[in-house]
Amino acid sequence: MTERPQFYRFHQGDRVLPFAASEYETRLAGLRQIMQDNGVEACVFTSMHNIAYYSGFLYCSFGRPYALVVTPGESVTISAGIDAAQPWRRCHGDAITYTDWQRDNYWRAILSVTGTGKVIGCEADHLTMLQSEKLTAFLRPTKGFDIAPATMQQRMRKSQAELDLIRHGAGVADVGGFAIREAVRIGAREIDVAMAGRDAMELEIAKRFPDAEYRDSWVWFQSGINTDGAHNPVTSRALQHGDILSLNTFPMISGYYTALERTMFMGAVDAASLRIWEANIAAHEYGMSLLVPGAVCSEVTAKINAFFEERQLLQYRTFGYGHSFGILSHYYGREAGLELREDIDTVLEPGMVISMEPMLTIPEGQPGAGGYREHDILFITEDGAEDITKYPYGPDFNVVA
Numbered sequence: 001m002t003e004r005p006q007f008y009r010f011h012q013g014d015r016v017l018p019f020a021a022s023e024y025e026t027r028l029a030g031l032r033q034i035m036q037d038n039g040v041e042a043c044v045f046t047s048m049h050n051i052a053y054y055s056g057f058l059y060c061s062f063g064r065p066y067a068l069v070v071t072p073g074e075s076v077t078i079s080a081g082i083d084a085a086q087p088w089r090r091c092h093g094d095a096i097t098y099t100d101w102q103r104d105n106y107w108r109a110i111l112s113v114t115g116t117g118k119v120i121g122c123e124a125d126h127l128t129m130l131q132s133e134k135l136t137a138f139l140r141p142t143k144g145f146d147i148a149p150a151t152m153q154q155r156m157r158k159s160q161a162e163l164d165l166i167r168h169g170a171g172v173a174d175v176g177g178f179a180i181r182e183a184v185r186i187g188a189r190e191i192d193v194a195m196a197g198r199d200a201m202e203l204e205i206a207k208r209f210p211d212a213e214y215r216d217s218w219v220w221f222q223s224g225i226n227t228d229g230a231h232n233p234v235t236s237r238a239l240q241h242g243d244i245l246s247l248n249t250f251p252m253i254s255g256y257y258t259a260l261e262r263t264m265f266m267g268a269v270d271a272a273s274l275r276i277w278e279a280n281i282a283a284h285e286y287g288m289s290l291l292v293p294g295a296v297c298s299e300v301t302a303k304i305n306a307f308f309e310e311r312q313l314l315q316y317r318t319f320g321y322g323h324s325f326g327i328l329s330h331y332y333g334r335e336a337g338l339e340l341r342e343d344i345d346t347v348l349e350p351g352m353v354i355s356m357e358p359m360l361t362i363p364e365g366q367p368g369a370g371g372y373r374e375h376d377i378l379f380i381t382e383d384g385a386e387d388i389t390k391y392p393y394g395p396d397f398n399v400v401a
Contacts (some may be wrong), residue, residue, distance in 0.1 A: 007109035016399030018254035043121035049333035057091035079343040107138040121147035176201040176249035194219040224339035227371035244370035261375030272367030
């Protein structure tokens with residue numbers, strides 16, 4: 001009988017990555033400095049966002065575990081056999097494939113890189129209890145270290161290459177927005193409008209990035225009562241005259257998320273709704289003016305809170321006013337240290353990317369009922385901020401006949 005390996009290397013085809021090799025080497029150098037500063041001898045990353053950030057490979061789990069192991073001299077992705085050589089083609093560094101022939105070959109592959117008795121860095125906010133127990137059993141670390149907070153801090157500060165890609169992403173989001181506006185009409189279903197925006201974005205990504213993988217771009221287009229939540233899924237509700245609408249486009253380029261969000265109205269906007277909409281727009285513009293180097297996230301939040309409170313609208317605010325961008329999606333990632341909330345005291349620095357997205361939700365039965373949200377992406381610069389979102393906001397453009 002043929003002996004079945006626990007793991008092996010399957011490397012074929014040309015390597016294609018979102019960034020140059022030098023970009024990944026710079027990121028790994030930063031990580032290795034973090035490791036050295038904290039006495040960490042090897043890192044075992046398990047999250048999609050950190051594996052993609054340091055290697056370029058964005059895995060599809062489908063119930064299987066994946067990893068990136070980084071030591072002072074190696075960077076190795078650990079992937080399931082079902083993916084064949086695709087992880088190697090899409091990663092920087094080495095790639096090991098583990099087999100299903102024996103349970104826990106995943107950990108045996110990791111062990112082949114780390115060895116035993118090391119100080120191991122892992123992501124405490126991602127590693128499950130089960131996998132944590134297996135890490136201890138197989139790697140027998142002398143000590144564990146939660147590397148996740150430090151890697152988040154590193155990801156929050158974007159390189160020029162990342163800024164360039166994010167700028168493209170914002171442009172693609174705008175393309176989706178214009179396609180949605182063209183598709184909006186009385187009787188159209190939310191799903192019909194959403195598909196028009198998604199298709200336009202995917203075609204635009206393929207045009208701008210012909211060597212990329214195309215996956216995960218989506219649209220949330222909401223109408224009427226469905227606008228009350230920012231993340232409400234698309235339905236088959238048909239648009240009616242006078243509806244409040246919420247346009248949300250989310251292109252995904254090599255794991256990098258961008259977004260465009262706009263309030264719209266179908267055909268006409270009543271006086272009560274216009275008052276709320278204009279107040280939210282004023283908060284949006286005020287908030288963007290506050291996003292400058294040296295600003296503190298919690299202080300920006302307090303100022304916008306005061307703005308709404310003066311207008312007796314603060315009780316209708318539903319979440320924080322903005323967040324960071326980078327390798328994240330609706331099912332992985334988040335740079336929680338860069339959010340516009342009361343409990344975040346991060347100081348804005350050049351190279352950070354953050355949104356301004358105030359939202360007011362007026363309950364059904366009240367004048368102006370619905371969810372109002374505007375969303376722009378801003379680059380923090382040396383002397384201010386650059387708004388890279390170009391799709392217009394406000395009633396002059398977004399009351400759609």
